[in-house]
Amino acid sequence: MNKIAYTAFVAFVSSVLSLLAVNALSLAGEERDADELPLITLDELAEHDSAESCWKAIHGRVYDITRYVPDHPTDEAVIREWCGKEASEGWDNKRPGVPHSPRAQDRLERYLIGRLERSDAAPWEAVVVESVADSTEAQEREPSVDERLARALLGLPLDGHYRGVFTDRGSIQINVTFDLRDGRIHALEYRHLAYRGVDYLALEEGDEGYAVLLQHRQIAERLEGEPVTRIFALYEPERVVDDIDGFSGATLRGGKVISAIRDALNRGVYSWP
CATH class of the missing domain: 3.30.390 (Enolase-like; domain 1)
Known part of the structure; x- marks a missing residue:
């Protein structure tokens, strides 16, 4: 009897380890494929602007969240506002100055389908770097706290x-x-x-x-x-x-x-x- 139980236990552990290994390989494959995702133009993105087909772009990556729309915790009209659009601003400001949570980011990645092609063909990564550089130069010129950040911290509506x-x-x-x-x-x-x-x-x-x-x-x-x-x-x-x-x-x-x-x-x- 003990031999049977031991054999069953070994089989169970082996199954769990196999599943974990497959999942890890799958995730690794997703990471590798991320750089090879198809390019999606703003015009193509704009075609998917309804609850029946809702795509949105966030920081240069395009997500098809159609399946998630019915499960979104707020009113459907809220999420429809961003369908077919570049939605980084809304993603970074769930509330004024407060971005979506890391958990929401993990969930979002399940719906990744492509990379957004800028109209000027400039890579999105370069835009982020330029933005950070501009921000650094501004801080060197003006050491005071950014006004938008200050208003957000005080709970005041932003311009x-x-x-x-x-x-x-x-x-x-x-x-x-x-x-x-x-x-x-x-x-x-x-x-x-x-x-x-x-x-x-x-x-x-x-x-x-x-x-x-x-x-x-x-x-x-x-x-x-x-x-x-x-x-x-x-x-x-x-x-x-x-x-x-x-x-x-x-x-x-x-x-x-x-x-x-x-x-x-x-x-x-x-x-x-």
């Missing part, structure tokens, strides 16, 4: 271009884009504004609901140049917009606009000025 959404039951109702400069809102626009199947951005004067579109436009106008904290006034919309054509301030649902703007701030800078 830059932002995008954010408000969704309800998987449907995007509001998608905003705006700039922050010195903590003030500029150029607020709506990329999407809809409710119960009505696309408010497509309405014309005289259409039912057009007054609500005008109210949202007033928000954009009256937040121009205001501190970002001004968005909380939208909890009482009548303080920001006019009562147009019998529509009360409550019709506005200002909380949705607040949520979209806060979503943008939580996601971090979409692009730098």
